[in-house]
Amino acid sequence: MPVRDPYACHDFAPATTRRAALQTLGAGFGSLALGGMCADLTAAEAAAGPVTPGSLTHHAARAKRVIFLFMHGGPAQMDTFEQKPLLTRDDGKSLPDRPGALKFNDASSKLLASPWKFKRYGQCGKAVSDLFPHVAEHVDDIAFLHGMHSRGQSHGQAVCMLHTGSDNLPRPSVGAWVSYGLGTENRDLPSFISLAPPGGHGGPRNYGPAFLPAEHQATAIGRGGRLGAGTVKHLARPEALSEDRRAAQLGLLADLNADYSDCIAEAAGQPDAAVEGAVRGFELAHRMAGVAPDVLDLSQETKETHALYGVGEKPTDGFGRECLLARRLCEAGVRYVQVSTGYDWDQHGGLKKGHEANAGKVDRPIAGLLTDLKRRGLLEDTLVVWGGEFGRTATAQGKDGRDHNPSGFTMWMAGGGAKGGHSHGATDEYGAYAVEGRTHMHDLHATMLHLLGLNHERLTYRHAGRDFRLTDVAGRVVNEVIA
Incomplete structure (x- = not known):
C-alpha cells in the first residue's frame, strides 16, 4: 500500500474551502479558550489520532x-x-x-x-x-x-x-x-x-x-x-497584549488567509500551497505556545541527569x-x-x-x-x-x-x-x-x-x-x- 500523507485531508477539492472547513468545525483562531482546536481542522484528521508503528507504514517499524x-x-x-x-x-x-x-x-x-x-x-x-x-x-x-x-x-x-x-x-x-x-x-x-x-x-x-x-x-x-x-x-504572547486582543488578531489573520486561499483555489482549481503552509505554521505555533516551553526546559532534569550529559561543565x-x-x-x-x-x-x-x-x-x-x-x-x-x-x-x-x-x-x-x-x-x-x-x-x-x-x-x-x-x-x- 502507498504511504498515506498524514495531511492529505488538507488537500481540499475546490468545492470545499478552508473557510468552509473552519466554519463547519467552529474553529479558527477566534477563541483561545478552545485550546487545541487548531489540531482539528478536519474530522478525518482528528479521527486519525496519534500515529503508531504500522498504522502508516509499508511494513512493521523497528523505530518510531x-x-x-x-x-x-x-x-x-x-x-x-x-x-x-x-x-x-x-x-x-x-x-x-x-x-x-x-x-x-x-x-x-x-x-x-x-x-x-x-x-x-x-x-x-x-x-x-x-x-x-x-x-x-x-x-x-x-x-x-x-x-x-x-x-x-x-x-x-x-x-x-x-x-x-x-x-x-x-x-x-x-x-x-x-x-x-x-x-x-x-x-x-x-x-x-x-x-x-x-x-x-x-x-x-x-x-x-x-x-x-x-x-x-x-x-x-x-x-x-x-x-x-x-x-x-x-511563541509567547507579548506581555502588553491581552488574550482577547491576541485572539482578535489571530482571528483576523485566519480570515484574511482563508479569503486569499479561497480566491486562489477558485481561480486555479486547487489551494495555494504557500498560503496553506503559512496557515499551518501559525496553527502549529499557537499550539506550541502552550507545550514547547515546558519541553524545552532543561531545568526540570535532575542534577544526576545533567552530570550524565556533562551539562554545566x-x-x-x-x-x-x-x-x-x-x-x-x-x-x-x-x-x-x-x-x-x-x-x-x-x-x-x-x-x-x-x-x-x-x-x-x-x-x-x-x-x-x-x-x-x-x-x-x-x-x-x-x-x-x-x-x-x-x-x-x-x-x-x-x-x-x-x-x-x-x-x-x-x-x-x-x-x-x-x-x-x-x-x-x-x-x-x-x-x-x-x-x-x-x-x-x-x-x-x-x-x-x-x-x-x-x-x-x-x-x-x-x-x-x-x-x-x-x-x-x-x-x-x-x-x-x-x-
Missing part, C-alpha cells in the same frame, strides 16, 4: 523516531572507530596508487599514522580509539558502517548529500521525508526539529522541505553548533544540552531530531589538537544520551545515527592534517532495530577507500527509512511531472546491520 548526531566537518575514520595497524607500520611511506581513486586537493602521498591508541571494548571486542572512551562503552549497542562512501569532495556538496540525498539540486531533507511519511506523534509539536543546524554548506536546505508541503520543514533552534537560549522565538555543556534536549523532544513525540556540532571537524592541519578538542566536547554527551535512552526504554524504538559528511585521507596534508575523503569513512547506528556489536564493511588496509560492504549515502537513507517502516522506493512525492524520493533512483537496505 530518529536522533541524527551530525559531526560537521568530517571526522577521520582511522582516528576514531576503524583501527588500521598497517597505517601505523607504514607511517611516512607513499600511499600506493589505486586505479580510479579520487584525487584530493593538496594532500601529499605520504601516509600519516593515527596519533591515538586503540583499545577493545564490550563483548564484541570492538576496537575504538582513545578519542571516544565513553562512547566505546556502548559498542555492544552500536552497528558500525565502515564502508561508507558518498558524493561531493567539498563540504557544501557532501553536507547536502548527507542531509538531502543530493549534492547539487534542492531536495527535501531526510527529516522532512520522515515527517511527510509518518506525520507526528504529538500534534502540539513539530515532527522535525533541528538543533543548532549549519548556517553554511547548504544552510536551510539541510533541514528544509524543498517541494514537499511546507509543514514538513524543521523548526530550527540555535545555529552553527550553538544552541543559544534553547528556545523557539516569538566544560567542554561538554554545549553539546550536552543539545543531546539532553534531543531526548526530551523524542520523549515528547518529535519524529526526527537533528543535533549538530559546529563546523569543527575539518582538520586540514593540527589533527591531534583539533580532533581531541572536538571529541572532548561530544564523547561524554553522546554516551550519556545512549545511557539515558536505554534506561528509559527509549533506545529500543529510537534510532540514533552518528557521522559526518565524509571522512579524511590516510595521507598527510601539510605537517599534521588530513584532507577530505568521501571515498571511504565510518558512520554508526544504535537502537531502533540496528544490530548492536556489529561492524559492517571496511576501508582498505590504510583506511583510504571503501573496499568491503560498500555503503553509499543512498543506502544509509534507505536503511533508516526501512527501520522506520518505510519502503524507500515507495515513499514518493509527485513534483514537476515525476515522482521523487529520498534515494533518487538508487539505494538498497543494508540488511547486514539490522538486528
